[in-house]
Amino acid sequence: MADTHHQEQNRQLHPELPQVIVLKSPPVFRQFEDHFSSRFHLLKAWESELPQDQYLATYAQSAQAILCFGSGPRISADIIRQLPSLRLVVTTSAGLNHIDLSECRARGIAVANAGDVFSADCADYAVGLLIDVLRKISASDRYVRNGNWAILGDFGLGSKLGSKRVGIVGLGKIGLEVAKRLEAFGCSISYNSRKKKEHVAYPFYANVCELAADMEVLIICCGLTEQTRHMIDRKVLLALGKEGVVVNIGRGAIINEKEMVQCLVQGEIGGAGLDVFENEPNVPKELFALDNVVLSPHLAVFTPESFEDLRDIMIGNLEAFFSNKPLLSLVADE
Numbered sequence: 001m002a003d004t005h006h007q008e009q010n011r012q013l014h015p016e017l018p019q020v021i022v023l024k025s026p027p028v029f030r031q032f033e034d035h036f037s038s039r040f041h042l043l044k045a046w047e048s049e050l051p052q053d054q055y056l057a058t059y060a061q062s063a064q065a066i067l068c069f070g071s072g073p074r075i076s077a078d079i080i081r082q083l084p085s086l087r088l089v090v091t092t093s094a095g096l097n098h099i100d101l102s103e104c105r106a107r108g109i110a111v112a113n114a115g116d117v118f119s120a121d122c123a124d125y126a127v128g129l130l131i132d133v134l135r136k137i138s139a140s141d142r143y144v145r146n147g148n149w150a151i152l153g154d155f156g157l158g159s160k161l162g163s164k165r166v167g168i169v170g171l172g173k174i175g176l177e178v179a180k181r182l183e184a185f186g187c188s189i190s191y192n193s194r195k196k197k198e199h200v201a202y203p204f205y206a207n208v209c210e211l212a213a214d215m216e217v218l219i220i221c222c223g224l225t226e227q228t229r230h231m232i233d234r235k236v237l238l239a240l241g242k243e244g245v246v247v248n249i250g251r252g253a254i255i256n257e258k259e260m261v262q263c264l265v266q267g268e269i270g271g272a273g274l275d276v277f278e279n280e281p282n283v284p285k286e287l288f289a290l291d292n293v294v295l296s297p298h299l300a301v302f303t304p305e306s307f308e309d310l311r312d313i314m315i316g317n318l319e320a321f322f323s324n325k326p327l328l329s330l331v332a333d334e
């Protein structure tokens with residue numbers, strides 16, 4: 001019980017600091033921790049030897065805020081119900097699929113996310129994946145390293161980025177940044193989203209299958225919800241066609257992964273750039289053999305240069321909440 005004892009001592013030393021629960025923290029958070037502990041009394045459930053339920057029942061009954069990470073654990077209805085004073089969830093991610101939003105809504109709990117902090121990094125990465133698939137950069141790197149250049153001669157040419165018709169699925173902050181970048185490369189942009197955006201001139205498609213049929217590239221930038229789960233299925237991919245490329249920097253389950261793998265293996269689409277997968281960190285093995293597929297371990301999201309902005313927005317949200325000011329990146333209720 002040494003850690004729990006330490007936390008209890010800390011609470012007695014800093015009774016004035018507002019309590020913020022953290023169920024588990026990934027190593028990347030450790031570099032921020034001092035910035036948080038000097039402002040808030042962090043209830044570090046993961047350091048306690050008590051089972052989580054017991055820890056929450058013993059130490060977190062009056063805590064009003066929880067800080068969580070896109071990497072988990074999930075902020076489920078069950079956890080929310082164990083925290084009767086909870087009024088705010090702050091997540092370090094742009095995505096929200098690890099939070100039970102309807103339970104938060106029902107209980108009047110506000111949710112704040114990473115806001116715009118990652119949008120530029122994520123958009124850069126989406127464009128990087130697309131260029132890599134089209135111009136075969138990773139594949140040609142392997143070709144050279146394996147000594148094939150000298151043995152087999154020149155590697156086959158890739159396909160031009162400029163003038164491609166690109167469909168963006170989900171024109172939020174990240175999608176708009178992707179569009180801005182690809183316009184500069186000479187691509188023509190169209191999009192699909194829940195609603196047509198006022199003040200956006202790009203052609204809008206209410207139907208994702210129709211978008212795919214008219215495009216050469218689909219870039220998935222939307223969040224994962226019950227409505228978007230498996231939205232990109234075999235039918236959409238077949239509409240994209242044999243030369244079509246899909247890039248996913250949203251969430252793996254937005255694409256029906258089994259059907260996408262089948263389409264790729266059978267040459268029914270032209271290629272894929274994938275940063276996210278349905279069952280991370282497991283990646284379908286069939287993809288490893290395909291040179292027209294670029295794989296990456298869910299790291300589009302940020303660079304070390306963005307960490308300070310992330311830290312500041314999380315602290316800013318917590319401070320605003322505890323001083324009754326508007327949150328910096330409140331997730332709008334849809």
Ligand SMILES: O=CC(=O)O
Pocket residue numbers: 070092093094095096114118301
């Ligand atoms: O995937 C990462 C995020 O949602 O921020």
